[in-house]
Amino acid sequence: MTPLTPLLRIATVSVLAAALLAGCAKDTVRYGDARGVETITNEFGSTDLQMIAEAMTRSLLDAPVVAANNLPIVTVQEVRNKTSEYIDTRAITDSIRAELQKSGRVRFAVDAADMANQKEEVDRQQDDEYYDREQTAEKGRMVGAQYRLEGNISSIVKQAKDIKDVYYKFNLQMWNVRDGLLEWTDEKEIRKTTTKG
Amino acid sequence: MKTIVVAAALAALALGAGCASRKGFEREGFAFGCPVADADVDSMGDLIAAKVAPEGKRTNVVVTEMRCTISGERMKIEANLENDAGQIRRVAYKFRWIDTEGMRAADEESWKPVLMYEKSNHVVTAIAPNSKAVDFRLVYMGQD
Amino acid sequence: MPLRARSLLLAVLVASLPACATFRSYDTELRDTLTRAAAGDVGGAIATLERNNRRTRKDLLYYMERGELERLRTRFEPSTDAWMRASEQVAAWESAALADPSRLAGSLASVTLNDKSRPYEGHDYEKVMLTTRIALNHLACGDWDAARVAIRQTHEREAVIARLREQEIEKVRSEAERHGARTRIEELDGYPVETIDNPEVNALRNSYQSAISHYLAGFVYEALGEPGLAAAGYRQAIELRPDTPVLEEALAGLDTRTASADDGSTDVLFLIETGLAPARLSRQFSLPIPVNRELVLISVSFPVLHAPLAPFLPASLHIGEDRSWPLANVTSIDAMARRALQDEMPAIMLRGFVRSAGKAIAQYQAQRAARDRHHHGDDSGGAALDVGALALMLGSMITESADERGWRSLPANLLVARGKLPRGPHRVTLPTPAGERSAQVHVSGRHAFIALRLIGKRLFAMLPTVETHEPRDSNLVRIAPIGGRTD
Structure with a gap:
């Protein structure tokens, strides 16, 4: 064990020093200009x-x-x-x-990516008897671009x-x-x- | 050069306030097509002083000319930036749009970076985001 | 000094050798863990890992290995948890390194002692693989959005590493020049240069970017309806692994696939992971150090790479009775680990050089003094100094053993196969040297991802609910130790 002890001490000290240094570094957070030049x-x-x-x-x-x-x-x-x-x-x-x-x-x-969500909502309104029939979105009413x-x-x-x-x-x-x-x-x-x- | 300035000043005086025929001042409340309302704008220099607002870092790049038109229902602006220095300069600019009440007519624009070569001019153009925008400010800052 | 006294001193010195056990032999620890895992005893492997990491504050390596072992037994939640902990430590390293890049090229501790005493920071490819594997876990659980988050973290991590490494290479070069250090591996007499400097290794763009990470990113973005990002992922994968048809087809067919309506089949990506990442082993080499314009050879330990299992790359994957898909090896972590060592060697050699400079001077002086005494006919004093020189050498052996740490349970190779399958259950079969191994999988939805892992003779299917089909006589697969090691 003897040959190691001084070296271990150096190591411990340097590890501690590193830990302290890391602890000292304080992060600053600030809001910036969302439209600033980056x-x-x-x-x-x-x-x-x-x-x-x-x-x-x-x-x-x-x-x-x-x-x-x-x-x-x-x-x-x-x-x-x-x-x-x-x-x-x-x-x-x-x-x-x-x-x-x-x-x-x-x-x-509605674009292609959102079409699935749109269809789902129309179907949901159509299938759910809790909705007012007069006002529910009907199929075949969407307008194409x-x-x-x-x-x-x-x-x-x-x-x-x-x-x-x-x-x-x-x-x-x-x-x-x-x-x-x-x-x-x-x-x-x-x-x-x-x-x- | 000096004589021209003096001559122009004299001409302006002679024509007085109702000088509808002077180039750039044909329409009441407008200078070079740009809305000036009741501000005291008698020259390109006045117009630039009224419309340009340096912000943040100062730069020796200057606005030398500015013209506006209406395209459709929206204002269109052209402004000339001049770098008189013997070095490359970087600036960033944006327009602020103002409605009839003097309020912001649209969200803040993004800063647009521009590189200007030594001894050069650069024309920036802008179209108002909507027809509510009846007035504007050109904002710019140094980026070096 | 009489002969007996000399041997006594030697005996004392040799007896003090086990003191180096305070430094872990990572290879010994992991060999046992991995042998158990490869034999299918993942629980036992985890128990072994736990036994070797009793401290409450676990390090990065523990979490990496723990996550991998939990994944092997398809416990995705604890696996992701462990990897998240590891990822937090990597993130801490990132912000510290970005704030102070001088930390990178060797901290104070490593210059005075050896590399093993530095806190383990992880190799670059491990840091990138970490978030990629977190994404794999999320995919196994069907959480594509969470996978997308992990994939974005991978991109960000790659960017940070790229910035840091650029600075580090420059720093190591200037430091090496300042010390007059030799940092070319060719300078190390007997170093197996070809293991880390060969065409496969040199073909990689760097040690940390992998085609699989980017291909997976492409697949996830495509499944989430983001072809703009998917295209970038596939393109990066192609750049990282050129001339691989499966990668090129992914990009070429992207627009068609995005535009086509759901035809009732599933676009399935199979990921087959084989083997285990190579181990770093400590070996001694003579490093020439200039003292008084003479080169003194000092014995210093350096890591060499050793693959624990013979590489196995299955050529195809069979699905059901009549489908056979070719498997393309898109990423070799084995090669990435070798490239990482190649890239790290200049810094490792620089540190070895700085540490050994003092020893070189001492050894040089001891040798010269002994030579002088021999000239004057004083034999006993010469012998004592020989012992002194020997003691110095032994001392250097104790403190000098190279850093063996690394994420060892990572696979060596990652292969992919992709195609369309009807929705429902399928039996996938993989030919292995020990016979066929198969697993029952279930695909549904427009996109599906299935990961299988082969370690030795055992097939692990990384699916939440799956039954693997193993022949009963699965023999133990030994992770082979190699001879001639120094500790």
């Missing part, structure tokens, strides 16, 4: 999401179909993620939809020793469901560069 890493971030959603909404509101003020019925389809980054494209389309809805110029029909929104996001990533460059391109299109014509399309580009050191 440049922590060059992965797809909150600022990119907000900029894209805002640019697309404003541009779409200027499209003739919407500006003509005849309250088009739109459904949001998938924005395809063509990058290898985990970009929540649903979060982007949700933001776009919320902004458009707030403008009061567009109405939204006149236009569909779809898009994609792609990226080009270049990396060298001390520099990483990411270029994102977000493209959104509005198609007329009846005649298949492209009514509106717009793009938003973002370039971000990280340099080390």
Whole structure:
């Protein structure tokens, strides 16, 4: 045991010191600006999401179909993620939809992802005898969309020793469901560069 | 340069308040298409001073020009940012939209970062989020 | 010094060797635990694990192994609980390391003593596997939303590790230069370099990202109706394991599958896990240390990798009588562990170098003094100093034994097969070296996930309600120790 004792003591002291140091480090939590410019890493971030959603909404509101003020019925389809980054494209389309809805110029029909929930609710009202027959949602009353929104996001990533460059391109299109014509399309580009050191 | 300024000032004085024919001031309560209500706006400089609000970190990037139009029912704005320095500057900007009551007409926008090369201009454009927005402020800050 | 006195001193020194038992031999502990588990006695394995971890404050390793053993006996709740505890410890390490990256490249304790005395922080691939395996538990219980949370944690953890390791590599390199240390494994005479530096290991992007974690992420996102995220998962998996048809088909068919209506069949993903993760074993090597422009060889322990079970990769999975699906090996934790050691070796060697520098000087001086005495014809004094040098060497053997710790109950290989099956019960059969093993599974819904684990001759089906079909004569599978170990 003897040869170890001094070493063990050193170890104990250093472990204790480490524990104390860890104990001293106090975390500070603060609220930040949810819409502030975020440049922590060059992965797809909150600022990119907000900029894209805002640019697309404003541009779409200027499209003739919407500006003509005849309250088009739109459904949001998938924005395809063509990058290898985990970009929540649903979060982007949700933001776009919320902004458009707030403008009061567009109405939204149930999209494919929410259809199951919609059907379930109609079925539930239909099947449940506790509901007032006069007011329950009936089958065959849903309104189909006149236009569909779809898009994609792609990226080009270049990396060298001390520099990483990411270029994102977000493209959104509005198609007329009846005649298949492209009514509106717009793009938003973002370039971000990280340099080390 | 000085003579032009003096000449412009003289011309403004000569034409007086009812100068409907002066370029940029054709419509009452508007300067270069932008709503100014009853503010005392007689020049591009006045308009910029009334509409631009630096926030947070100061930068020597300045707004030099600003024009507005109405597209559909919504206001459309173009503003020119100028970087006079010999270095790259980064700024972030956003618009605040104001309704007829002087209240916010829409949620706060996100900050939009802009990279400005040495000795360069950059035009930022914006469309109002809705038709309630009848006035605006351009807010910007340094990002360096 | 007379001969008898010298041998007495030696005897005392040798007798003090068991003192190193205060440092755990992790391999010895785990070999017994895993042998029991592989024989099907998971309860016994857990009891052994408990016996070896009596302290109330359990460490990361305990929770990792405990979670894995509980999973083997399909007790998913205690398994997830144990892994959550482990995950909390990893999260604590993450925030501490992010706040102070200098902690990483070797704390004070490890420089003065050896690596084993450092608190166990987990290898990077273990940290990533931890949240992946929590996701597997949630899937086994049918909780896809909880699985999605664990998968997101995996992405976040990978990002943190990537940032930290980048900083660490730079730091180790500059520190090594400062000390004039040799940190290339080729410098270690007799080190089995090819075990950790071979084409399979070098083909990995890094030690911690695995195709299975990302493929699983893709599958879960797809099942939850998020093709945008699913595409990223499949794409990452393809990048991590190129030229694997099952991964490429997943991405290519994503849009079609998302758009198609429910046809009454189930998209089933089978995960077959085989074997056990390799063990780190302590071995002694001569590390050259420059003293007075001369290289003194100091015996230092370094970890080498050893696979406890011969690798077995079944080629296909049989479902019912007429279906046979090819199995693709998408992730080898064995290779990841080897890559982790390859990546860690410069830092381990740097620490070994710093620790041994003092010993090298002492040894150099003792040798020179002995040489001088021999020259002057004073034999007895020379002998005493020889004993002194020997004592130094033995002392270094006591304090020097490499860190053997690691999550040992992880599987060595993860294979997948995916396809459509009619809803209802199916018998899946897996060919093994010891004959066929089968399990009864039940699939329902549009997507289903089924995990099976093969350790030695035993098949474990990780389903909440399942009956495995085992032949009665399942012999004990020994987790082989290897000879020539130093402790």
